[in-house]
Amino acid sequence: MTVEHPVKTDTIVDVLEKILDKGVVIAGDITVGIADVELLTIKIRLIVASVDKAKEIGLDWWEADPYLSSKASETNNKALEEENKKLNDRLQRLEQKLDVKESLPDKATTENY
Numbered sequence: 001m002t003v004e005h006p007v008k009t010d011t012i013v014d015v016l017e018k019i020l021d022k023g024v025v026i027a028g029d030i031t032v033g034i035a036d037v038e039l040l041t042i043k044i045r046l047i048v049a050s051v052d053k054a055k056e057i058g059l060d061w062w063e064a065d066p067y068l069s070s071k072a073s074e075t076n077n078k079a080l081e082e083e084n085k086k087l088n089d090r091l092q093r094l095e096q097k098l099d100v101k102e103s104l105p106d107k108a109t110t111e112n113y
Contacts, residue, residue: 023049023057 010018025047032040047059054060062068 019048020050021053023047023053 025045027046028044030040030042030044031038047054049057049059063071
């Protein structure tokens, strides 16, 4: 009589599903130096996770990137329009002040008369 042991084999799909479900963080630093003088440091941080898991842990930068999200493009356009309006209003106020200042008689010329 032989005893059979259940063998569980995971396929690459199963492994990938687990990784995306739980998330994996890979971190590392690369330092380049000469004679104990650090010239360059590169910090590498990589997270592999599903979109849902990323959102769950607070990573949602792609939603604000206009190259990756049409909603971000609309939001950025509105923000830019508002900023442009404020800057135009400020410019008009400054030009009006400058016009008023230029229209006043110069003290040096009025004192001579």
